[in-house]
Amino acid sequence: MCTAGGLPTVDEVTTQTTYADMVSCRDVRKTYGTGESTVRAVDGVSADFAAGEFTAIMGPSGSGKTTLMHLLAGLDTPTEGSISVAGTSLVGLDDRSLTELRRDRIGFVFQAFNLLPTLTARQNITLPLRLAGRPVDAAQLRVITDALQIGDRLEHRPAELSGGQQQRVAVARALLAQPSVVFADEPTGALDIATGRALLGGLRDAAQQYGQTIIMVTHDPGAATYADRVLVMADGRIHDELRRPSRETILASLASVTV
Numbered sequence: 641m642c643t644a645g646g647l648p649t650v651d652e653v654t655t656q657t658t659y660a661d662m663v664s665c666r667d668v669r670k671t672y673g674t675g676e677s678t679v680r681a682v683d684g685v686s687a688d689f690a691a692g693e694f695t696a697i698m699g700p701s702g703s704g705k706t707t708l709m710h711l712l713a714g715l716d717t718p719t720e721g722s723i724s725v726a727g728t729s730l731v732g733l734d735d736r737s738l739t740e741l742r743r744d745r746i747g748f749v750f751q752a753f754n755l756l757p758t759l760t761a762r763q764n765i766t767l768p769l770r771l772a773g774r775p776v777d778a779a780q781l782r783v784i785t786d787a788l789q790i791g792d793r794l795e796h797r798p799a800e801l802s803g804g805q806q807q808r809v810a811v812a813r814a815l816l817a818q819p820s821v822v823f824a825d826e827p828t829g830a831l832d833i834a835t836g837r838a839l840l841g842g843l844r845d846a847a848q849q850y851g852q853t854i855i856m857v858t859h860d861p862g863a864a865t866y867a868d869r870v871l872v873m874a875d876g877r878i879h880d881e882l883r884r885p886s887r888e889t890i891l892a893s894l895a896s897v898t899v
């Protein structure tokens with residue numbers, strides 16, 4: 641069965657995988673330095689991220705959010721513990737296999753958009769697929785870029801787009817390849833409220849309609865309410881887990897770790 645736009649349904653997408661959890665980690669630690677200067681950036685984290693689940697990671701500055709996300713994405717190696725993505729253990733994976741896993745399974749939305757200045761928005765969005773020799777689904781491209789409200793800016797180059805538009809081009813690029821997991825680091829940090837909502841709505845659609853697993857680091861309680869759950873970190877550990885988070889429950893939980 642297909643949706644009106646010819647896109648695959650959630651069932652079709654999620655049955656491509658058989659893992660209960662798209663991303664899992666057990667007893668993960670990351671320490672920097674030695675002796676008295678040792679920093680326990682991540683200090684014993686175990687967590688599961690189900691297929692199609694949208695998780696926000698919050699917590700005070702220095703609590704280990706970015707470090708944890710980099711570990712889960714295979715961009716950094718844990719000092720201890722195990723991590724698996726799409727059923728593949730990252731521990732001991734050689735560089736080539738890790739690169740392939742990231743290319744085939746993972747999308748990134750980071751503060752630095754990394755758009756190529758000489759390409760139009762459309763060319764930037766479709767580049768990863770073209771490099772991988774995969775076809776570009778024009779209908780899907782339209783659905784994603786319309787949801788992100790950049791459908792009328794596709795023939796412009798990055799320098800002709802606002803920062804918020806560039807950020808949404810980067811989101812569209814991450815979503816079009818339909819990666820199993822999308823990692824987003826402060827994706828709304830530099831955006832106005834309306835633009836931020838469009839971006840968050842796009843991420844939520846990716847989870848709900850296409851079964852993609854979204855893991856987003858944010859300081860913004862409003863952004864985190866778009867998620868299915870919030871993990872609140874403190875001192876490198878998971879201090880709290882909120883399901884169906886509201887602004888009130890998020891603020892209360894954050895207050896309990898910052899006092």
Ligand SMILES: Nc1ncnc2c1ncn2[C@@H]1O[C@H](COP(=O)(O)OP(=O)(O)OP(=O)(O)O)[C@@H](O)[C@H]1O
Pocket residue numbers: 672673679680681699700701702703704705706707708
């Ligand atoms: N490469 C590194 N070398 C040494 N210490 C590091 C390194 N990267 C991070 N840290 C330390 O690890 C701890 C966690 O950092 P991390 O960036 O994960 O925190 P965060 O919760 O993302 O913070 P913020 O909200 O400010 O971005 C901090 O004390 C930080 O100084």
